[in-house]
Amino acid sequence: MSGISRRRFLAASVAGCAATTLAGPKKALAAGAFTGYSDSMGVLVDLTRCIGCRSCEAACNKEQALPAPDRPFNDMSIFDETFHGGTQKRRPDENAYTVVNRYEPEGSDEPIYRKVQCNHCNEPACLTSCFVNAYTKTQEGAVIYNNKVCVGCRNCMIACPFNVPGYSYSSAFDPIVKKCIFCHDTRLKNGLPPACVDICPQEALTFGMRKDLLKIGNQRIQTHPGRYVDHIYGEKELGGTSWMYLSSAPFDEVGFDANVSNEPIINNVKDFLGTVPMVLAIWPAMFTGFHLLAKKQAGHDNHDEKVEEQHGEEGGEQ
Amino acid sequence: MKSLIKSGVNVVDSHVNDKKDEDWSFIRKMMLGLHFGQYLGQALRNPFNWILGVIFAIGLPLIAYRFLFGLSVVTHASNDYPWGLFLGFGLFAMVPLSASGFMLGTTVEIFGRHDFEPVERLALLNGLLGYLFAVIYLLVDLGQPWRLPYPMVVSFGPAAVLFLVAWHVATYLSVQVAEVSVAFFEWIGWLGGKRFIRRIAIGLTVSGIILSTLHQGALGALFCYAPGKVHPLWFSASFQWIHFFCSSIPAGLCMVIAVSTIIKKTMAWRCDDNFLDNLDRCTLGLAKGASLALITYLVIKIIGIAHDNEWAYLATGWGAWFLFEMAVGVVLPIILFGYAIRHKIVGMARVGAFITVFGIVLNRLNTALITFNWQLYQEVPHIFEVIIAVTIFAIYVVVYRFILYRLPILYTWKAEPEAAFAADAAKATPVRMTTPAVEAVYRKID
Numbered sequence: 001m002s003g004i005s006r007r008r009f010l011a012a013s014v015a016g017c018a019a020t021t022l023a024g025p026k027k028a029l030a031a032g033a034f035t036g037y038s039d040s041m042g043v044l045v046d047l048t049r050c051i052g053c054r055s056c057e058a059a060c061n062k063e064q065a066l067p068a069p070d071r072p073f074n075d076m077s078i079f080d081e082t083f084h085g086g087t088q089k090r091r092p093d094e095n096a097y098t099v100v101n102r103y104e105p106e107g108s109d110e111p112i113y114r115k116v117q118c119n120h121c122n123e124p125a126c127l128t129s130c131f132v133n134a135y136t137k138t139q140e141g142a143v144i145y146n147n148k149v150c151v152g153c154r155n156c157m158i159a160c161p162f163n164v165p166g167y168s169y170s171s172a173f174d175p176i177v178k179k180c181i182f183c184h185d186t187r188l189k190n191g192l193p194p195a196c197v198d199i200c201p202q203e204a205l206t207f208g209m210r211k212d213l214l215k216i217g218n219q220r221i222q223t224h225p226g227r228y229v230d231h232i233y234g235e236k237e238l239g240g241t242s243w244m245y246l247s248s249a250p251f252d253e254v255g256f257d258a259n260v261s262n263e264p265i266i267n268n269v270k271d272f273l274g275t276v277p278m279v280l281a282i283w284p285a286m287f288t289g290f291h292l293l294a295k296k297q298a299g300h301d302n303h304d305e306k307v308e309e310q311h312g313e314e315g316g317e318q
Numbered sequence: 319m320k321s322l323i324k325s326g327v328n329v330v331d332s333h334v335n336d337k338k339d340e341d342w343s344f345i346r347k348m349m350l351g352l353h354f355g356q357y358l359g360q361a362l363r364n365p366f367n368w369i370l371g372v373i374f375a376i377g378l379p380l381i382a383y384r385f386l387f388g389l390s391v392v393t394h395a396s397n398d399y400p401w402g403l404f405l406g407f408g409l410f411a412m413v414p415l416s417a418s419g420f421m422l423g424t425t426v427e428i429f430g431r432h433d434f435e436p437v438e439r440l441a442l443l444n445g446l447l448g449y450l451f452a453v454i455y456l457l458v459d460l461g462q463p464w465r466l467p468y469p470m471v472v473s474f475g476p477a478a479v480l481f482l483v484a485w486h487v488a489t490y491l492s493v494q495v496a497e498v499s500v501a502f503f504e505w506i507g508w509l510g511g512k513r514f515i516r517r518i519a520i521g522l523t524v525s526g527i528i529l530s531t532l533h534q535g536a537l538g539a540l541f542c543y544a545p546g547k548v549h550p551l552w553f554s555a556s557f558q559w560i561h562f563f564c565s566s567i568p569a570g571l572c573m574v575i576a577v578s579t580i581i582k583k584t585m586a587w588r589c590d591d592n593f594l595d596n597l598d599r600c601t602l603g604l605a606k607g608a609s610l611a612l613i614t615y616l617v618i619k620i621i622g623i624a625h626d627n628e629w630a631y632l633a634t635g636w637g638a639w640f641l642f643e644m645a646v647g648v649v650l651p652i653i654l655f656g657y658a659i660r661h662k663i664v665g666m667a668r669v670g671a672f673i674t675v676f677g678i679v680l681n682r683l684n685t686a687l688i689t690f691n692w693q694l695y696q697e698v699p700h701i702f703e704v705i706i707a708v709t710i711f712a713i714y715v716v717v718y719r720f721i722l723y724r725l726p727i728l729y730t731w732k733a734e735p736e737a738a739f740a741a742d743a744a745k746a747t748p749v750r751m752t753t754p755a756v757e758a759v760y761r762k763i764d
Contacts, residue, residue: 084694084695087694087695088694088695091397091398093397125543128477128478129478129479129543130475130478130480131475131478131480131481131483131484132465132468132469132475133473133474133475133476134475146473149465149468149472150465151460151461151462151465151466151468151469152460152461152462152465153460153461154400154401154461155478155480155543157397157400158400158540158541158543158544158547159543159544161545161546163397163398165397167395167397169388169389169390169393169395170388170390170395171461172385172387172388174462175388175389175462176461176462257546259546261545265545266477268542268543268545269479269539269543271542271556271559272479272536272542272558272559273477273539275535275559276482276532279528279532280528283524283528283531284524284525284528287424287428287523287524287527288520288524290429291427291428291429291430291524294428294429294430295430
């Protein structure tokens with residue numbers, strides 16, 4: 001170390017800085033908030049109309065060419081199925097992009113059915129967490145993904161606040177993330193509603209422009225006072241979602257997480273993302289500076305021992 | 319090994335062949351200067367090798383099973399717990415325990431504290447291997463591990479925290495390979511390579527600090543994507559990254575103490591006097607650093623609770639578990655370190671270091687697995703998942719030991735082939751260096 005000249009030291013520092021700058025030109029995209037494409041489509045799910053016929057599940061299975069289920073779609077005893085010590089109901093997975101669950105909230109004579117699928121967030125957590133940029137929020141409103149680049153880190157499943165994406169764990173050589181894509185490839189991009197909406201016999205699912213759906217939702221709440229909870233789930237939740245819900249029972253009693261913030265998930269991460277360019281810019285000068293300060297000091301080594309003794313005493317007092 | 323040395327066998331520690339009649343080659347260095355029979359004999363006499371053998375006999379076929387039939391045969395294939403033990407332990411715990419490389423690099427190279435040089439190489443190696451095996455755990459866990467280079471070359475997701483982790487771990491791994499390669503170049507006897515690395519040592523160290531700050535923090539920031547899933551006591555949107563970064567400092571330092579303790583007990587034959595004589599002093603020095611970092615960590619954890627006003631959670635069951643983690647993993651080591659440093663009781667500092675390592679591992683497991691989905695249900699890893707995690711850790715131990723036996727990490731070459739003539743010069747101008755002879759050669763060459 002003592003043999004290092006100033007020129008060599010500078011050259012090494014520059015090389016180090018260059019290496020780290022090349023390594024990390026990544027983070028600057030964190031700024032700004034995105035509230036969704038203005039003409040994007042959505043679906044309004046009215047839980048008061050759903051009768052739990054599961055025809056949407058069947059239509060989805062057919063449209064997306066998913067494997068045949070273990071139990072047929074007209075088997076209603078599946079609503080009694082629970083998992084993990086009775087705490088969990090069914091959830092979407094690699095074989096079913098949408099599932100319907102039954103709830104019996106207190107004070108309600110009739111059971112309430114809730115369809116679960118990807119809610120197609122305006123600013124999706126899965127998209128912002130993906131390190132290969134596999135996800136896309138299309139202008140039509142769908143959150144789709146490119147399975148040709150999916151590495152299988154499953155960060156999107158960690159990030160999704162609705163626990164939607166599933167993973168094809170059973171595949172050894174081509175496992176990928178699987179979730180509802182709003183029938184984007186086959187229907188949505190041609191202006192058609194997704195298969196589940198098309199088949200619904202109760203008109204529990206309404207397809208339309210998201211901004212119109214909000215009007216329709218508010219109208220229903222106003223025309224039927226007492227029938228609905230005065231809230232459209234998905235209007236503001238997590239920055240807004242393309243799929244939204246109306247319910248007669250409080251949302252947390254029918255399987256929704258009512259505690260989610262109105263901020264998109266990415267806002268939690270922006271604090272950290274903002275520090276990254278600062279660390280990249282400040283650390284090289286700061287630590288080479290420390291080094292110069294430590295090196296140029298006369299009698300550095302002797303001084304060390306004094307400092308150490310002092311530290312020893314301080315350390316003992318803790 | 320001890321008995322072999324007692325019976326007069328010389329372990330390779332010199333480039334200069336004192337017995338001219340023998341072939342002095344790469345193979346000799348690989349075999350530690352033992353004959354094949356002797357080498358096999360000492361390996362078979364070591365009961366630890368038999369334990370490793372049993373682990374490998376069960377674990378290696380399971381790893382093959384996982385790659386042939388998919389993750390679902392060795393894990394619960396949970397969509398609610400996408401990250402299991404491989405990442406919860408392998409990535410999130412191994413990476414902080416490997417912060418030692420940049421900590422000691424900074425101490426010695428940046429702050430010029432050459433009195434810590436006896437443990438510097440051990441710390442660098444500990445860092446390198448920890449990261450390497452974190453990546454190996456990751457490869458086992460990834461659905462399509464052959465696509466690992468995708469974020470570098472195929473498709474970029476630059477706004478994602480994981481993108482930063484991927485790039486920084488990859489770059490930092492290269493930096494660490496360069497740092498540890500000094501020992502490798504010495505071992506193969508190529509001084510040119512070594513000289514080049516020493517020239518860029520400051521640059522390497524500074525980039526090591528930058529990369530470490532960012533990716534240690536980024537591992538914490540990954541959980542900022544799951545604000546509703548991690549229990550509030552283990553989650554802080556504002557401070558998660560700095561909690562992870564700060565706790566990686568005692569983790570790295572204590573890992574060096576822990577590993578050096580094991581080395582002293584089991585591998586003393588491989589250490590030279592410079593290492594053994596200075597170890598107690600260095601241990602107390604590392605303990606001092608660790609205790610300062612632990613106190614800071616304790617304070618910022620409390621600030622985290624205060625900032626989000628989470629005091630009420632402390633009265634719940636999760637709160638008790640949190641208080642247990644903080645009491646055993648943080649407060650207890652602080653007390654032990656404080657007492658040990660004041661009264662110069664090295665053994666107590668070592669106990670404190672082992673407890674700190676346990677505490678940090680517990681914190682990472684709590685964040686990634688135990689309190690994750692605290693509102694859903696508790697995932698208990700599949701038994702095969704546990705066995706594979708243990709097997710990879712055993713491979714880590716074997717590789718670690720393999721390198722420590724051979725490369726000049728714990729010892730210094732008695733003489734370099736070109737450097738033999740410089741040994742006298744070095745004695746004439748004593749410098750506080752681990753390798754006086756080599757240093758003298760530099761001056762000659764320069």
